[in-house]
Amino acid sequence: MYNSYAYHIKNLRPEYKNVFDQICEYVRAENMDETRSEEILSEVMDSFLTAQEDGKSTDQMIGGDLSLFCRELCSGVSLRSRVVKIIEMMFPVFVLTGFSTLLNFMYFLATLADGEKTDFWHFRDSINLWGYLIGIATVIVFEFITGAVLKKAMASSSEKFRKVSSAFKLIYAVLIMICAAYLVVNAKKNNFEGTYLWISLLVCTVYFVLYRSLTADKRKYKKENKISFDEISGAPDKSLNIEKIEMKLFEKLNKRNIRKGLPELTFSEFLEREEKACHSNTNGSAFHVLLAVFCTFLGFAAVILTSGFPHLSDGIFFVIITLTIEGLLMYALYKASCYNVSCKLKWIESKRNEAECEIQTEK
Amino acid sequence: MDNAQLLKGVLEGCVLAVIAKGETYGYEIIGELEKAGFEDIGEGTLYPVLTRLDKNKLIMCRRAKSPLGPVRKYYSITDEGSDALSDFKERYRKISRSAESLLYDDVPADNV
Numbered sequence: 428m429y430n431s432y433a434y435h436i437k438n439l440r441p442e443y444k445n446v447f448d449q450i451c452e453y454v455r456a457e458n459m460d461e462t463r464s465e466e467i468l469s470e471v472m473d474s475f476l477t478a479q480e481d482g483k484s485t486d487q488m489i490g491g492d493l494s495l496f497c498r499e500l501c502s503g504v505s506l507r508s509r510v511v512k513i514i515e516m517m518f519p520v521f522v523l524t525g526f527s528t529l530l531n532f533m534y535f536l537a538t539l540a541d542g543e544k545t546d547f548w549h550f551r552d553s554i555n556l557w558g559y560l561i562g563i564a565t566v567i568v569f570e571f572i573t574g575a576v577l578k579k580a581m582a583s584s585s586e587k588f589r590k591v592s593s594a595f596k597l598i599y600a601v602l603i604m605i606c607a608a609y610l611v612v613n614a615k616k617n618n619f620e621g622t623y624l625w626i627s628l629l630v631c632t633v634y635f636v637l638y639r640s641l642t643a644d645k646r647k648y649k650k651e652n653k654i655s656f657d658e659i660s661g662a663p664d665k666s667l668n669i670e671k672i673e674m675k676l677f678e679k680l681n682k683r684n685i686r687k688g689l690p691e692l693t694f695s696e697f698l699e700r701e702e703k704a705c706h707s708n709t710n711g712s713a714f715h716v717l718l719a720v721f722c723t724f725l726g727f728a729a730v731i732l733t734s735g736f737p738h739l740s741d742g743i744f745f746v747i748i749t750l751t752i753e754g755l756l757m758y759a760l761y762k763a764s765c766y767n768v769s770c771k772l773k774w775i776e777s778k779r780n781e782a783e784c785e786i787q788t789e790k
Numbered sequence: 791m792d793n794a795q796l797l798k799g800v801l802e803g804c805v806l807a808v809i810a811k812g813e814t815y816g817y818e819i820i821g822e823l824e825k826a827g828f829e830d831i832g833e834g835t836l837y838p839v840l841t842r843l844d845k846n847k848l849i850m851c852r853r854a855k856s857p858l859g860p861v862r863k864y865y866s867i868t869d870e871g872s873d874a875l876s877d878f879k880e881r882y883r884k885i886s887r888s889a890e891s892l893l894y895d896d897v898p899a900d901n902v
Contacts, residue, residue, distance in 0.1 A: 430860065434859070438858070467837065470816055473816070473858065473860040474816055476859070489832055490835075495834065496834035499837070500834040502838045651853055652861050
């Protein structure tokens, strides 16, 4: 999660929000890359929020002419920025295509493992890559035409801009429905021929290498402006939550000690105990890995004992897919527990500092 | 005569002069320019100027979270920028002297 301008729209007053929405539409119509549009809109958002606090009107901020303001704001968009935008637009389609190609590659390996005679250069993918690419190209051309028309509309009046923008949204919705209907009708026929697997693999690899190299700025921007989910959602401070839980635990432990006739824990002893628990928790990566492997083994054994696998490749597939899914789940769990541990350690540190400060002031 | 055209050349130098006073951000620069008498400068005009200065390495920027939440760009001047500002001041003085001597006949070029 990174600190996007979109999270702060709710803090704008209606008059500012109305103007900001139109600026967003214009910036989107300019078809510039995500980092540039994010930077521009974050700057505008920051200025609008500050101006709002200072009691300035929107007219004072945009100089009375929204169209001119937007044109000046977006002036000098480079060709590189537009190319990066095209590459970014292709991303969701290529993720799906890449995933499908990878599955097909695994299917190819499984066919080999079963001892079937097959040739890598003539093995066909289950998707028609060229059809996908033509589809993407059409969407991109349409997007750029939309952008040009919207910019023209904005130059005449913001009322016209709004109407044209709504019309295009409607056209998009209709086009998506037509495409979906086409896919549903043709899925039953199953008469198309997939692209050669090696071509799909090559095109996907080239795309992802290009994407990685051209969007380095975007990753840097997101990394620099990382923000926690709690901060975005406006949830209460995590440390307050920890404080509540830890103090409850402290009370509970001492009540138990009293009941058992044991000496009560001092707060510093409790902090030490909690710190030890945190450190033992940070070594839990091995536990998560083992859990994923164990679950996969359990599933594998269950299938073997019930119906078994018809081919060796089915067994390999089962292990790879189950291990991947469980590995991802365990990784997410491990990350979440690491985050909790780091928050707890910060809290322990702050409590120790507080205690030290108190001792020094007493002295 | 178009005011924007007249401003175009001067604005970059003036923005650079504001940034030279210390690290600052877009909204504050607009405030400083307004105080100096540039009333029609908005974010729309300023943003491309800042982008150009950054691209030419006359200023550098760092991003940080603003007190109100969104990402804010803080600008500071580079050594190249300081040199460019001194150069701009010198050239601007010469041009304004010449222009004033032409526009206001009673002011001799050497005495301005």
